[in-house]
Amino acid sequence: MKTRFPQAYVLNVMADDRPGIVAAVSGVIVALGGNIDACSQTVLGGYFTQILVVSFPQIVEVADLAARIRKSAPPGGALEVAARPYMAPPASAGRGPTERFVITALGRDKPGVIHRFSAYLAGKDINIVDLYWDCAGEDFVLIAQVEIPKRWEMGLLQADLDEIGREEGFNVRVQHENIFVATNQLRLYGGGHR
Amino acid sequence: MLRTDEILSTIQMLHAEHLDVRTVTLGLSVSDCAATNVDNVCRKLREKILRRASNLVRVCDRIGAKYGIPVTNKRLAISPAANLLAGHGVGAALQVAQTLDEAVRECQIDLVGGFTALVHKGISSGDAIVMESLPWVLSSTQRVCASVNVASHRAGINMDAVRQMGELLLKIADATAAQRGFGCAKLVVFSNIPEDNPFMAGAYHGDGEADAAINIGVSGPGVVCSALRRRIQLGGQLTLGDLAEEIKITSFRVTRVGELIGREVAAELGIPFGIVDLSLAPTPQVGDSVGEILRTLGIEKIGAPGSTAAVAMLTDAVKKGGAFASSSVGGMSGAFIPVSEDAALAEAAAKGHLTLEKLEAMTSVCSVGLDMIAIPGDTPPETIAAIIADEMAIGVINNKTTGVRLIPVPGGKAGDFVEFGGLFGSATVMDIRNAGASAAFVRLGGRIPAPIQSLRN
Numbered sequence: 001m002k003t004r005f006p007q008a009y010v011l012n013v014m015a016d017d018r019p020g021i022v023a024a025v026s027g028v029i030v031a032l033g034g035n036i037d038a039c040s041q042t043v044l045g046g047y048f049t050q051i052l053v054v055s056f057p058q059i060v061e062v063a064d065l066a067a068r069i070r071k072s073a074p075p076g077g078a079l080e081v082a083a084r085p086y087m088a089p090p091a092s093a094g095r096g097p098t099e100r101f102v103i104t105a106l107g108r109d110k111p112g113v114i115h116r117f118s119a120y121l122a123g124k125d126i127n128i129v130d131l132y133w134d135c136a137g138e139d140f141v142l143i144a145q146v147e148i149p150k151r152w153e154m155g156l157l158q159a160d161l162d163e164i165g166r167e168e169g170f171n172v173r174v175q176h177e178n179i180f181v182a183t184n185q186l187r188l189y190g191g192g193h194r
Numbered sequence: 195m196l197r198t199d200e201i202l203s204t205i206q207m208l209h210a211e212h213l214d215v216r217t218v219t220l221g222l223s224v225s226d227c228a229a230t231n232v233d234n235v236c237r238k239l240r241e242k243i244l245r246r247a248s249n250l251v252r253v254c255d256r257i258g259a260k261y262g263i264p265v266t267n268k269r270l271a272i273s274p275a276a277n278l279l280a281g282h283g284v285g286a287a288l289q290v291a292q293t294l295d296e297a298v299r300e301c302q303i304d305l306v307g308g309f310t311a312l313v314h315k316g317i318s319s320g321d322a323i324v325m326e327s328l329p330w331v332l333s334s335t336q337r338v339c340a341s342v343n344v345a346s347h348r349a350g351i352n353m354d355a356v357r358q359m360g361e362l363l364l365k366i367a368d369a370t371a372a373q374r375g376f377g378c379a380k381l382v383v384f385s386n387i388p389e390d391n392p393f394m395a396g397a398y399h400g401d402g403e404a405d406a407a408i409n410i411g412v413s414g415p416g417v418v419c420s421a422l423r424r425r426i427q428l429g430g431q432l433t434l435g436d437l438a439e440e441i442k443i444t445s446f447r448v449t450r451v452g453e454l455i456g457r458e459v460a461a462e463l464g465i466p467f468g469i470v471d472l473s474l475a476p477t478p479q480v481g482d483s484v485g486e487i488l489r490t491l492g493i494e495k496i497g498a499p500g501s502t503a504a505v506a507m508l509t510d511a512v513k514k515g516g517a518f519a520s521s522s523v524g525g526m527s528g529a530f531i532p533v534s535e536d537a538a539l540a541e542a543a544a545k546g547h548l549t550l551e552k553l554e555a556m557t558s559v560c561s562v563g564l565d566m567i568a569i570p571g572d573t574p575p576e577t578i579a580a581i582i583a584d585e586m587a588i589g590v591i592n593n594k595t596t597g598v599r600l601i602p603v604p605g606g607k608a609g610d611f612v613e614f615g616g617l618f619g620s621a622t623v624m625d626i627r628n629a630g631a632s633a634a635f636v637r638l639g640g641r642i643p644a645p646i647q648s649l650r651n
Contacts, residue, residue: 179204179261184204
């Protein structure tokens, strides 16, 4: 990933969700003359979490950067902050060509489902790039956006997941992401994937 | 990154509402299989089909699995058999049809269309052989489908051909009497036949097409119906405009599924992608019904006043959504109302709510015609021809495709129940009013001239 300034860092911020957190964090970056190069955040169960890649023209001590952000916390609770230098390329590089798929599972909730499922994916060198889990009453919905190495035969993966689903009592499907792009967005294909 | 709500809504459409790709149809020109000796014709035909189509089923299944969407039917549509049969005889026609039947069976392809004659202005020698052979072909083969184009916007209606088709339908029904006249379910009489239609029984590969093309038919009545019900359950002051919008959005999504799968199948087979046919194609499965959509739109008894307006709105909304989703829309692209193949329509016909005349009115605003309608086996041939002529007139005057797939049930009387099985469903034999009262008109023969609207240049 290309950053605006040469000295890049990755930050993680967690807090009780409330107004003002993003303003506080970004305020510290601006004050140090830096730039936010990428950012993703979510709010789950009343908790806020954010991951950022930031860069500065000058070297910044990671401990100092984290301390400044903690100090900027708006009223209503502390900010938990982790910071480290951003190293490119990321660890996921060099895994060979992959394609984006979406795995969905629906069934009766019980402890250990995500572990069983993710342990199987890990064993197949399948990277989870986005994971969503929600329970409505006793039932759960799992949506995992994953990168599957092109060397795998999809029919066999689906058969393995079916087997796990049967044992654990849920329905699971693996489908190429383009079907979701085509049916929801204005373009037919996802970015660069065919 | 995809949004969770997008993924969930697609999952619902694909799995809870059973969206499938109804058909991937390989269009294939077989004009290079012509020969003076029929054995050579059959040998070349078989070789070409095995060479071009033997991978179709495997590729469709693999790509269906990749996207989690079944491709229900894999079909073949050839260029008109009449072109191969000029200079041969009825025996040769039968031999060609049996070769087709056998070759597609080997490729595990469900049906093959294109046993076709184009006779809208006149009947050539090859066309005459195709037409004459239909009772034998449709009774002695399993997978061969036939079509005869008897009318066009530019040529008018060939009433000699229409009259012959009236007689032929009875002969085909007799030849397949043990199956209640089922042979007629594999034959469509058309006006303005499309050259790239993927749906059976009327698919054929037109002369304007490349050597081969992949054409797609999507399903969708069940998905449209569920989307409408969900929208209605959300409440609020809904108008028909709001419901048309919902149909349009659903049609967009359904069409996209077809285009995505079609393009990938075509690329993998190394064959040009042709078209997506937007037609809502019902099946006898409960819920997968155009009739059910009309009920959801508030037509309590299908065939009641308002049915024509409802089906017009449905067809138009489907076209608008589909046309935005794909730049390759073709085929028939409307809403099918095949009586036996649609549980709600079959029920309405059985209860007497839906009559032949109302069906005819509905076909004037949607594709595709009087489809899969069982009629009494003693209907006079001139009356069958006159029913065909009426439907052809709707197509010719409105410059649209219309088709007729009538099944005279041998020994069947109005009100009898007949079962055709599988995708063909079951139906109650419909009453034909004023049977025999148009014989003199039909016997005049000749050609009903092309309408004034055909002079467009």
